[in-house]
Amino acid sequence: MVCASFAAAATSFATPGDSPVTWAVTPSNVEGPDGRSWVELELDPGASVDEHLAVRNLSDRDVTFALTAADGYFTPTGRFNMLPGDKQSVAAGIWISMDKTVTVAAGGTAVVPFTVTVPDNATPGDHAAGIAASIYSQGGSDGTQLGVESRVGFRVMTRVKGEVRPALSMKATASYVTSWNPLESGSADLTVDLENTGNVRLSVYPSTMVNDARWPAAGTEEARTLELLPGDRRTVSIHVPHVWPMGIMTIPLTVSQGVIAPDGATQSLDPVQESVTLWAIPWPQLAVLVALLLLLAGLFRGRTRRKKELVRLVEEAREAGRREAGNPLISGRYPGSGKSVRTQ
Structure with a gap:
């Protein structure tokens, strides 16, 4: 059994019988880490570019790390991840070439070059990959045979030049939660299915206006929007309290959206709007x-x-x-x- 994890910051990993290993992986230039959190590229089909990554060994012994690249994706909670080692990459993960291992001295940093090569037939739009340094342990302290791989890395986003086609699909349903106290209001729960049907990354922010108050999707904040890669699907929930039952009700739903450019800037698009109908029968x-x-x-x-x-x-x-x-x-x-x- 293989247990894999992916972290975008420094992490520690303890192997049986050895001291813990702590390391970090970041984008860099030829001299070392350059302050970037991940790599953003914009290339023509068939073009290539050389980049660098820095592996910092924060532990007290020399460590040999495996270097891997794989297709990237966002988890349902919105965290970036890359395919585990037992999954075959078919997209941007195979565009990256580099050494397979690197040995880093205790307390030292190694800079490793890597190359991103876009195929001639690559489709325009955004393509996500991840790059990581990992260590692997076989067997546990209790004698069990458990393979554990721990990875630390960052995302590599490549925008292939061509026609940019942003598109967002939305489907929403709603249900009413009755308060059986006739002197208290109930609440409404909205389930919103979002899908990026275009070819570029989108930042989206679902919300609704009820009783002159704005209610966002659960887990989102004003300063944090959801990010959807092309083809990504995400289901979010919006809980609206203080809704009095009025029979057939219509709740307006708005999804603000924007295109994320390779430089990180967001170009706003017209919001997607929909009215969600629900039955709110005043039983009490x-x-x-x-x-x-x-x-x-x-x-x-x-x-x-x-x-x-x-x-x-x-x-x-x-x-x-x-x-x-x-x-x-x-x-x-x-x-x-x-x-x-x-x-x-």
């Missing part, structure tokens, strides 16, 4: 409304029953009065005499 409020209606209906039926009972009692009293007035034995009078008699 409807339950309260139904309860109130049932209460009012009960009160109304009770009032109606009492009114009917009162009418019935009045009618019975009237009927009793009429019977009493029409019966001489009950009234105590003989018809036509005008005299009353006392009965015993």
Whole structure:
């Protein structure tokens, strides 16, 4: 089993029975590290350029590092990585040629040249690769056979000259999360699928405006946008709190975008906009409304029953009065005499 990792900064790696190895790999000139974090190139098809990398051995012993290059990509969390050693590169990773190993003295730095050669038939646009220095250990301290490769490197971005075609595809869905407290609002969750369908790198920033507040994608910040290579797909989530259920709702979604140039500058493009529809049924409020209606209906039926009972009692009293007035034995009078008699 091989476990590989890729770091863009100095890292430490402990091999069984040896002291830890700490090293760093950065772009450089012929004299040493030149302050760049990665290499950005712009070349014609068929052109080549010579570059350099510096391997700094920060440990207390001499170390021989393996040097590799491979196709590059961004992970779902937005970190740059390169294909592991057991995966075959088919793109920009095979454009890079250099020595396969370098031995660096303890505390020393070695500058290694490498060459990037663009094929004659390379398509215009951005192509990503990674370059790394690695060490490999076989076997663990407990006797297990576990191959571990640890890599430290940086990205090599090559823009092949030609027609630049930026394009971004977006699909979004939304769902409503109900708060069962009728006096509290719920929330909306948006899932946004983004795909760079063009041929150049894009910086994108998904967000929505709800209740006069801007809500970005989870994990993004104002100063940090997502970066998509050509062909990259990324799914992001936007959580919008304080959304009152209003039945059928429409949430506006905006993805700001720009083309990342080889010099690192970003050229803004028109944003991609879409309206996302969702059902936000006010179940708690409807339950309260139904309860109130049932209460009012009960009160109304009770009032109606009492009114009917009162009418019935009045009618019975009237009927009793009429019977009493029409019966001489009950009234105590003989018809036509005008005299009353006392009965015993």
